[in-house]
Amino acid sequence: MVAPEGQREGRPVARGELTARELLRWTWRQVTSMRTALVLLLLLALAAIPGSVVPQSGVDALAVTRWKEEHPDLTPIYEKLDLFSVYDSIWFSAIYLLLVLSLVGCIIPRCLVYARALRAQPPAAPRNLSRLPEHTSYETSLPADEVLARARKVLGRRYRLRVSTGSTGSTGSTGESDAVSAERGYLREAGNLLFHLSVLVVLAGFAIGGLFGYQGGVILVQGSTFGNNLTQYDDFDPGGLFTPEQLDEFDFTVEDFEVEWLEEGSGAGTARGFVAGLSYREGDGPERSYDLKVNHPLSIGGTDVFLIGHGYAPVITIRDGEGNIAWTGPTVFLPQDSSFVSFGVVKAPPAEPEQIGLEGLLYPTFDLYQGDPVSVFPDARNPLVSLLVYSGDLGLDSGEAQSIYVLDKEDATLVTDEDGKPFRLDLSVGETIELPDGLGSVTFERVEPWVRVQISQSPGKEVALAGVVLALIGLCGSLFIRPRRVWVRARAVAGDGAGDTMAGGTTTVVEVAGLDRSGNGDLAEVLTDLVAALHDEKERP
């Protein structure tokens, strides 16, 4: 970016452009340096923290709303900083994109270097082996050739050996005639490169999922059918490049739903398991059935269907003042906690003379505890609804979309009894109660269970998974393979009266040295073993 600008200004070559290019090169070197990678990694870790403290709209939209209500002053600031969607924010993306840039810039040159290194021979023995940090030497009566042949044999099993030079002679005067050069652990770098490249694969898989995938949720009362098109979802969260044509063609019906409750012990009142019996059809295919459970999603084409929650829908019939049925059917009530006491509203807009709305709680197994209504078990064994009644304009005619879980009470009035206290409907299954003022009556017919189903496509998940698995394999290679170079040099020296020389008056001085390329091995032991192995071979003949 800098260099072209220099050119555009048409400055005569030399200095300006040179520094520009140098600057560019310097920047690039900075970006791809190990230190930068390290700092960026730490920045990434740091940047991930706020998202675990501030509620995230992608995780829990409700919590975000609540937080915003509680902190009206901070909200605009937080919004500006994208703190409610940290992981999609510009600053978070900037860090990891820089990291990716650094990674690519770091990995590509290393791949090239590695490709060359693969073909190269182990380097020739340095002139002075005793200069290496790890070295040892000993004397032996064996001729030098013999020692080297043995070294070649011992090392050849697990090392790549430098092919004896002689003819190539490019290694200079020392040649290789008096030494064996060996190297092993080439796969470490391969593992490391594989790991870093796989990180890119994972990111690609993750990005595909984020762009083309979607998540949708829907609550279905037992007996109802879901057809897979956009209008049927309660909530729908598509990726940026999602198109509705992606939706797989299928429908399914929740035939029945069962919960196995624990009756006793400390876990009483928790569910041991839930099963939703589904019948489903893919396209125009035959009808099939599937037991949908937690941890056992149903896969249809590229779409997965998950069971993630359940609750109760009381079936309530409202008759208006003229005796006509103004509403009948199951209404989804939302559980407030794990006792499954559930809250909901029932609306009867066609009721005459006035619209009727009910709001209140459902107790699955009703009982009184010290005068307070409670549910003693989460299963619907003695269900009771306790509702307040509103009449008047429920705000449904304005045409604005309204949540089915909220009653608009602005223009409605709370129905009271003769004493002016709120009129409360407490109904067990089968009971009917007349409303005051000739408004009508309410009947509690029965309770139907409902299930909350999550439907999603996450394309690219296989790519991401393959990426992580490859990364893990590469990582293990990178961490556990110990690359090193080992040299053995044997040289005959004239015997100078050292007593233990047996024949001919010459001894062979053997020098062994090694270089640990990862800096984490225990080279000393390796060299000791090698020397021992060379000795062993000596003692055998």
Next chain:
Amino acid sequence: MTDAAWETLSNQGVAVAGLVYFAALLVHLAEWATLRQPAPREAALVGAEAPPASTSNARRTAAERAAFLGRLGFLLTCIAAGAHLVGLVGRGMAADPNRVPWGNMYEFTVAGTFVVTLMYLGLHRRFRLGWMAPLVVTFVLTTLMVAVIWLHEPVQPLREALNSYWLVIHVVSAVIATGAFTLGGIASIVYLVKMRKGSEATGSTTTEGWLGRVPSLDALDKLAYRVHAFAFPVWTFAVLITGPIWAHEAWSRYWNWDPKEVWAFITWVVYAGYLHARATAGWKGRNAAILALVGLATLWFNFIGVNYFSSSSQHSYALEAPVERPAGS
């Protein structure tokens, strides 16, 4: 055996483990105190000049006593680990249906500390970890006490979402990695302490007493690296492979930036940073060790802290006990 009997056995196992760990700690502290006297080799030198026999004899018995105490402490730790295991298995057997003993924080802590002990015992010979004994035992004992006092919950069946074999694999690997990271972290702490002491009083003062038994800085660094290098892939497997697979099956999203996931990711990134630091000039040694400890802090914070300050985690053992059921209480 009834479930209640198993639960009692489990509680007793953990209690016995705690007591025996405490005994082991005392023994190791006695060993430590013995070592505060000049090291045996120096004693021998001193003995050569000064009146011989009796003193050098006394010195030798001091060294011997230290060795004996070391072995005793090790033995006690083994016994404690046995009781610890009983406590762990009892938890799983006490549940109906039987299950893996890591369904909530208490159980996870008991399992995690058990792995720390197990790894310490397993690596004791190979890496000559005798010097680490007081630290490991202190850590395990303290964490176990925290678990018993603050985290203990009666046995309960697994929540539905946790009822998956992926949970078994996921948690086993997470627990193993946690144990290993903790051991590596201890090595890093000792590295920093020894480095500090070494630079304060230059020379060979560090060869005295307990720090004298601690391996050289270089060896400590390598040990820490090796343990971390083992733990990191295991953590990768736990957090980035089995975790997402399980999350996908249970919640339909393989990665949802849930606080638990976020912190697991942070831990992973910090340890990746540690591995990088060791290969970066200027970051080797001290800085790398500090990074390892930051990683360890995020790890344990995720495990204990996140549950208490963040309510939106879907990782359900973070949730409190299921129902307020006044009629039953």
